[in-house]
Amino acid sequence: MTTVQSQTDKRTRLIDTAMRLAHAHGFRETSLSDIAETAEVPIGNVYYYFKTKGELGEAVVERRLAEFQGFKEEMGHLSSAKERLFAFVDSIERRKDQLARGGCQWVGLCSELRLNGGALAAKSAALLNAPLAWLEEQFQAAGHGRDARGLAVHLFSAFQGTAAVAHGTGDPELVVMEVRRLKEWIAALMKTENVTTS
Amino acid sequence: MTTVQSQTDKRTRLIDTAMRLAHAHGFRETSLSDIAETAEVPIGNVYYYFKTKGELGEAVVERRLAEFQGFKEEMGHLSSAKERLFAFVDSIERRKDQLARGGCQWVGLCSELRLNGGALAAKSAALLNAPLAWLEEQFQAAGHGRDARGLAVHLFSAFQGTAAVAHGTGDPELVVMEVRRLKEWIAALMKTENVTTS
């Protein structure tokens, strides 16, 4: 049992560390040695858990996707789509420092791995599409079925752009400014045609 | 004279190629061999023009900055800030395919080189700040001095986000959708307090 646990511990530690370092410096920029050293796992031992670096990358993508799944479930407790949209925006503000330091942890990874081609590229596209699809559902549920896709793209773009600019300037306060604007936008939109719950 | 010209030609070709490949695959991902081969300059010869890869990177940044300077000058022909803001947005739409393929050529480079530290990082920050400052001036000139900075950040963020999402999905039509939205936003804003020319 101890053995099994220490196995999963190491594996988990490797993924965690890879996730953190990849967010800070980019995945390709991060060497396996860096990851192993930071995770306190002997360098060569990494290959016991992951056959290639790409496989570790997949694990990181899956972890990020799971992260978003977790977010969705939290949102499930809220009763209206409007509340969920506000909660989404709030979650952006809560991560302002993280965003200013390394950009968006989902789309940053996605656009980086996109070039790799193969299974990784395909899988990483979900990092973009999952949040987009979820936002689209919310707008639909909020009675904006007509251009739910457009609204979702707009909100998500605004989020991405804010992350990019905050990262570029290193200023987390820009996130706060933009979040306020986004909230006003959602509020105005919801007044237009306020329909239903869930 | 022929000799001198072929020198500058090679140097120029190297920068051009580096710029193109860096936009497509990222600067660090692009090897000097790739650049030299594509530019049809012998590999080792690169070091006659640039002592290090970083120096070539600087040249690329400078070229991108010059590109934006050129844009500013074109905009100078327009008589009102409002027109210039619309022209900015139009220029985004014109580059939709480029954006869908490789993201924003300014900020993409900036955020990539940011990690490098040193002179390159400092210089590349201008890729973000120059457009931001210019947008701020336009909003000021258009009579929105109060929150010109906020408006500039908003517009530029929207641009960046659109580029990121279009790149992630590979769909240039998202740019068109967002551009329409941005134009409406500017138009509404200008009605609010329409003041002056230049």
Add this chain to the structure above:
DNA sequence: GTCTATACCGAGATAGAC
């Protein structure tokens, strides 16, 4: 000024001892 050959290093990956 131009180009070739090569040194050098760090990264990913493997073999195999324990």
Add this chain to the structure above:
DNA sequence: GTCTATCTCGGTATAGAC
């Protein structure tokens, strides 16, 4: 299952012939 030693390759950079 765990870890060390090592191979290989590709990239930056240099020395030096022409």
